[in-house]
Amino acid sequence: MLKYIGIRLVQLIPVVLGATFLTFLLIYLTPGDAAMKRLTAQGAAIDEEVLEQTREEMGLNRPFPVQYLHWLTGLFHGDLGLSYQDNRPVSQKLAEGMGNTLTLTLSALALAIAVSLPLGFLAAVKKGSLLDHGIRIFAFTGNSLPNFLISVVCMYWFCIRLQLLPVVADDSLKGLLLPCLTLAIPLSGQFIRQIRAEILEQLGKEYVTGAKNRGIRKRFLYFSHIFRNCLPSLFTFLALSAGTLMGGSVVIETIFRWPGLGELAMDAISHRDYPVIQGFVVLMSLIYVFLNLLADIGGRLIDPRRECQVP
Amino acid sequence: MKRFLWLLTALCMAVTLCACSPAGTSEETDISSLDTSSTENSKILRLAESYAYPSLDTHVEYYGWFTSIYGITQSLYRIGDDSSLQPCLADSASVDESGLIWTIVLKEEVCFSNGEPLTAQMAVRNIQRLAQENERFYYLADFQYQVVDEASFTITTPEVYPTMLNTLASPEMGMLDLDHTSDFDLSPIGTGPFQIKSFVPSGTVEVERNDNYWDGEVKLDGAIFYYMQDDDSKLMAMQNGEIDAYDGVTAAAMELFSADPASYTLNSIPATRLQFYILNENTLSDPVRAAINLAVDPQAIAEFLKGTVTPAIGPFSPSASYGQVTKPDPDPQAAMAQLENAGYQRNANGYYEKDGQELQVNICYYAARSLDTIAVLMQEQLKTIGIRATLTCEEDADATYIATGDFDIALYCMIADSAGDPYAFIDATIRDGSYYDCGGFDDPDCQALVEKLQYETDPEERARLANSIIQMVIDDNAFGFVGLFNKISVMKPGVTGISENCPFDFYRLTADSDIA
Numbered sequence: 100m101l102k103y104i105g106i107r108l109v110q111l112i113p114v115v116l117g118a119t120f121l122t123f124l125l126i127y128l129t130p131g132d133a134a135m136k137r138l139t140a141q142g143a144a145i146d147e148e149v150l151e152q153t154r155e156e157m158g159l160n161r162p163f164p165v166q167y168l169h170w171l172t173g174l175f176h177g178d179l180g181l182s183y184q185d186n187r188p189v190s191q192k193l194a195e196g197m198g199n200t201l202t203l204t205l206s207a208l209a210l211a212i213a214v215s216l217p218l219g220f221l222a223a224v225k226k227g228s229l230l231d232h233g234i235r236i237f238a239f240t241g242n243s244l245p246n247f248l249i250s251v252v253c254m255y256w257f258c259i260r261l262q263l264l265p266v267v268a269d270d271s272l273k274g275l276l277l278p279c280l281t282l283a284i285p286l287s288g289q290f291i292r293q294i295r296a297e298i299l300e301q302l303g304k305e306y307v308t309g310a311k312n313r314g315i316r317k318r319f320l321y322f323s324h325i326f327r328n329c330l331p332s333l334f335t336f337l338a339l340s341a342g343t344l345m346g347g348s349v350v351i352e353t354i355f356r357w358p359g360l361g362e363l364a365m366d367a368i369s370h371r372d373y374p375v376i377q378g379f380v381v382l383m384s385l386i387y388v389f390l391n392l393l394a395d396i397g398g399r400l401i402d403p404r405r406e407c408q409v410p
Numbered sequence: 411m412k413r414f415l416w417l418l419t420a421l422c423m424a425v426t427l428c429a430c431s432p433a434g435t436s437e438e439t440d441i442s443s444l445d446t447s448s449t450e451n452s453k454i455l456r457l458a459e460s461y462a463y464p465s466l467d468t469h470v471e472y473y474g475w476f477t478s479i480y481g482i483t484q485s486l487y488r489i490g491d492d493s494s495l496q497p498c499l500a501d502s503a504s505v506d507e508s509g510l511i512w513t514i515v516l517k518e519e520v521c522f523s524n525g526e527p528l529t530a531q532m533a534v535r536n537i538q539r540l541a542q543e544n545e546r547f548y549y550l551a552d553f554q555y556q557v558v559d560e561a562s563f564t565i566t567t568p569e570v571y572p573t574m575l576n577t578l579a580s581p582e583m584g585m586l587d588l589d590h591t592s593d594f595d596l597s598p599i600g601t602g603p604f605q606i607k608s609f610v611p612s613g614t615v616e617v618e619r620n621d622n623y624w625d626g627e628v629k630l631d632g633a634i635f636y637y638m639q640d641d642d643s644k645l646m647a648m649q650n651g652e653i654d655a656y657d658g659v660t661a662a663a664m665e666l667f668s669a670d671p672a673s674y675t676l677n678s679i680p681a682t683r684l685q686f687y688i689l690n691e692n693t694l695s696d697p698v699r700a701a702i703n704l705a706v707d708p709q710a711i712a713e714f715l716k717g718t719v720t721p722a723i724g725p726f727s728p729s730a731s732y733g734q735v736t737k738p739d740p741d742p743q744a745a746m747a748q749l750e751n752a753g754y755q756r757n758a759n760g761y762y763e764k765d766g767q768e769l770q771v772n773i774c775y776y777a778a779r780s781l782d783t784i785a786v787l788m789q790e791q792l793k794t795i796g797i798r799a800t801l802t803c804e805e806d807a808d809a810t811y812i813a814t815g816d817f818d819i820a821l822y823c824m825i826a827d828s829a830g831d832p833y834a835f836i837d838a839t840i841r842d843g844s845y846y847d848c849g850g851f852d853d854p855d856c857q858a859l860v861e862k863l864q865y866e867t868d869p870e871e872r873a874r875l876a877n878s879i880i881q882m883v884i885d886d887n888a889f890g891f892v893g894l895f896n897k898i899s900v901m902k903p904g905v906t907g908i909s910e911n912c913p914f915d916f917y918r919l920t921a922d923s924d925i926a
Binding site: 129130131132135137138139145146147149150152153156184185186187195251254255258259262265266267269353354355356358 | 456458463464465470471545546548611612613614636637638639640642643646647649650652653804805806808809810824837838843844845
């Protein structure tokens with residue numbers, strides 16, 4: 100197992116290098132000028148001479164390979180550079196966003212699991228019943244509604260109509276509830292469908308028929324066999340969802356004033372803030388690889404029959 | 411089975427509650443605790459801001475705009491609601507006959523929030539720090555500064571610099587106590603009516619009354635600025651009574667607020683952000699440009715945008731002395747006559763053509779500041795006079811059509827007046843070789859006036875020159891001025907003095923800001 104983890108960590112190097120090179124190249128080729136964006140941040144016209152001087156100071160006049168190698172050298176020294184927008188260390192900005200995003204992601208995942216596990220189970224066990232149809236409608240609806248719509252509807256009901264929560268929230272528990280709920284609704288839709296499908300698959304297997312014929316109690320069968328056999332694939336699904344949530348909750352973060360990584364990344368992209376974009380890519384590459392690794396190791400621990408294969 | 415499911419549900423709920431722990435150390439809030447405005451003991455104004463920055467260092471980047479908005483810093487001069495320059499921390503300023511040596515006299519009573527007086531030495535050090543910290547003000551390093559006495563200093567410029575007072579009025583020129591400010595990013599010490607109470611970088615900002623304020627009574631006890639980017643969130647926070655005012659109200663929100671005048675006060679004034687287009691003189695002949703400008707109807711566009719913009723005649727507010735220009739009213743018949751006089755004839759498709767070549771123009775735009783809507787409306791308006799317009803949307807205008815000049819009509823939006831003077835806009839768009847001089851406009855007489863404007867010190871003559879320059883540009887159909895964005899503020903009844911009538915974005919809280 101340790102050898103496997105070691106190999107996976109070594110494989111991380113080309114992944115990060117490839118991802119950062121491609122991102123750097125794509126940003127470089129995309130029309131846009133970080134110096135211009137910075138100087139005209141408030142929309143006022145600027146002087147051509149100042150623009151040129153700022154480009155020089157920011158190193159934007161250097162050739163692409165020089166810019167990339169300079170950034171890469173910094174990365175190997177643990178220095179992700181300074182943000183073009185405010186000259187703050189990129190690592191500091193990422194760390195601030197990371198904490199908030201992690202909190203939001205874990206909360207949304209936990210809430211989604213809490214809702215979807217029993218509902219997915221029920222839908223599978225009561226397949227074809229009215230309950231099953233109801234749960235599936237909820238899952239389809241939740242999955243198909245766009246995040247911004249769920250956000251606004253939740254905000255309207257919980258804040259305006261029911262007066263339960265403030266619109267102007269902070270990073271306290273109350274501030275977390277609405278963004279967490281908004282993220283958890285579509286996620287629950289996906290989870291319910293996944294859990295239902297997994298359990299139905301297990302229910303059709305011969306060991307379940309055999310166990311039933313042997314008179315094994317239903318509770319034991321469901322918990323110790325069916326649920327356990329579903330866990331590895333659910334664990335993988337969960338890990339991948341966590342990765343998506345970490346970088347993809349920008350709408351939620353904007354609407355609910357949640358200063359996380361998604362908002363940071365979008366802001367950096369619109370301002371051509373290359374160091375922050377690059378730092379974000381490195382971080383997300385690490386997170387994705389780490390979560391994949393975690394899913395593999397978790398799957399192996401849950402089901403020792405599974406082999407950890409180096410891809 | 412049921413018990414198992416209940417057990418599973420309970421387990422998952424427990425996991426959720428564990429995960430939903432607070433992220434930071436901030437105190438838990440509830441709706442009732444948020445309602446802190448105008449209580450018996452304190453008057454706290456709560457506002458929503460669309461922008462938030464990581465630092466309060468007045469001299470860096472555009473952060474000075476925000477310390478000015480928060481009422482923490484003030485500059486030596488300020489720009490009035492009518493775009494006129496008014497002394498603020500300075501008592502007076504004068505320039506000698508050569509036009510090179512400015513003498514600035516400070517008001518004697520000015521002091522920082524810590525009680526320390528603002529001296530001439532400190533003012534000079536602030537200007538020098540700004541020159542060092544902010545690339546947009548690097549040229550200030552070329553000036554020479556000399557302290558005359560405690561309350562006055564001179565600035566000597568290498569050449570005549572008529573917009574000195576406008577520069578001194580820039581919000582980035584806010585005066586800080588450089589000796590006693592321990593952290594410029596988090597707690598700068600300024601001269602404004604408020605001082606920082608708490609500051610979350612790129613988040614909520616809280617200010618409290620400066621008890622040492624030098625210019626009279628400060629009516630509010632404090633204010634909170636919530637960073638809220640989303641329009642719907644601001645609208646709902648206002649409806650929920652969680653904020654007392656905000657600006658940048660959308661057309662949809664305006665309809666809601668105006669339907670309930672007892673609960674909300676709406677205020678709308680033309681501001682300084684200009685929507686305009688550049689006509690490419692290299693690809694469009696004089697009659698075609700004239701026809702385009704006669705076809706585009708700013709009034710109709712403003713009506714379509716539901717009051718968020720005011721139709722523009724020139725680039726500057728008509729209330730400013732340098733905004734006195736005229737242009738012909740939209741007239742589709744006259745536009746078509748222009749084309750027909752130039753030899754164009756209608757083809758079977760209803761479009762004009764000449765020598766078998768259909769008249770087509772390419773409108774380039776970027777999807778922000780309602781330019782996408784304007785592009786479509788212009789396309790329709792040009793169609794009515796027989797010009798086929800194609801639309802090209804770019805993500806970044808500066809890096810594409812502005813840089814290459816590859817357009818017939820280039821839509822753009824910028825702050826035309828950021829310091830109460832017309833020169834910055836004229837210098838950036840009309841002067842030969844400037845960044846936005848990408849439409850091929852070339853008029854030696856106009857350039858001579860631009861040169862003259864650069865060194866003219868008399869405000870009245872400056873206004874006259876600016877009006878002449880803009881009029882020449884309008885008459886030549888080099889540009890089309892579409893609209894000035896309105897500054898639309900909504901306030902709870904009783905909220906007053908939040909610079910709602912000031913067209914500039916960098917003023918908000920003053921000593922007169924109040925909530926009943």
